[in-house]
Each structure stands twice: as C-alpha cells, then as structure tokens.
Amino acid sequence: MAIRPARVSDYRNAVALYQLLNPKAKCSVGSFRSFLDRRNQYVFLAEDETGQVLGLIEWVVWPEVPAFPYPVCFIQNVIVCPDHRRQGVGTALLNHTSKWAQERGIRILHAQTDKEGNEAGQSFYSRNGFEAKSLGMYRML
Numbered sequence: 001m002a003i004r005p006a007r008v009s010d011y012r013n014a015v016a017l018y019q020l021l022n023p024k025a026k027c028s029v030g031s032f033r034s035f036l037d038r039r040n041q042y043v044f045l046a047e048d049e050t051g052q053v054l055g056l057i058e059w060v061v062w063p064e065v066p067a068f069p070y071p072v073c074f075i076q077n078v079i080v081c082p083d084h085r086r087q088g089v090g091t092a093l094l095n096h097t098s099k100w101a102q103e104r105g106i107r108i109l110h111a112q113t114d115k116e117g118n119e120a121g122q123s124f125y126s127r128n129g130f131e132a133k134s135l136g137m138y139r140m141l
C-alpha cells in the first residue's frame, strides 16, 4: 500500500468515498481543485500496488489559534472503501498524518466522529490512541 497526496484527477474516487459518508456529496473537477488548493488543507489517498484507491484522509492545520500554544491538526475525514476495511488501511492513513504532523511541529491531532451510530469510527479512533475530551454540538441553520 502507498499513501500519496490526492491529485485533481482523483476527484471521481474522492467523491465516491465522500458519498459513503453522505450520499448527497458531490463535486466537480473545478471544486475539487479549489478544495485541494485551499491553504492548510490536505487530502491523502491510500492505494494498492495496482493503483486502486482504498481510502482517503483529509485534515486541516490551524497554524495559529489563540486557544493553543502550538499548531493543531484537525482530521476532518477518514474513509476506507467497504471492501478494504478491517485491513489496517485507516490506521495506515492515520499514522501517515501523525508522522506528517509531528515532522511539522504539530503536537495535537483532533478528530471527530458521530456520537451515535458510528461505533466503527469511535472504536477506530480510540484504538489509535484518541481520547474523548470534548463534547461536539451542532445546530442546523
């Protein structure tokens, strides 16, 4: 397995992965390009030796936030193709991000997953050393 930065030409694979989280997810080549070009935002893909995409990880770096004395890496999504789950792909993506962040002086990884209905997501993060420290809340507007 190899992990590499996503390219604009990966957008179909990326949308297919995002649709696993939200069936209404959609984006054009142009909007995926803008997304990848956004400052401090990163998308990496895992692929097998044939080039088949197995999963993705997406994160944002907050370089300076008043609440923390160091940059923070916020993992927004980790998504693995259903046929390749429970084979270490998600963990490999997370380890890649962790190493990437450490090399840049980042000391904290944040992640979030649904409180209910995503036992896999919760178990995945706790298995990888994440602790539940905060309560995420939202309000529809």
Ligand SMILES: CC(C)(COP(=O)(O)OP(=O)(O)OC[C@H]1O[C@@H](n2cnc3c(N)ncnc32)[C@H](O)[C@@H]1OP(=O)(O)O)[C@@H](O)C(=O)NCCC(=O)NCCS
Pocket: 020, 021, 076, 077, 078, 079, 080, 081, 084, 085, 086, 087, 088, 089, 090, 091, 092, 112, 113, 114, 118, 119, 120, 121, 123, 124, 125, 127
């Ligand atoms: C969560 C997800 C990324 C895990 O990816 P994965 O490649 O299957 O994870 P790994 O194989 O590295 O598994 C590592 C650990 O996570 C936990 N885990 C993964 N899938 C699980 C499941 N279905 N049920 C319970 N625990 C699970 C286990 O502790 C597992 O270790 P084990 O296999 O030794 O028991 C994957 O299930 C997925 O894409 N889910 C949909 C998207 C999502 O909810 N992402 C997380 C929130 S953004």
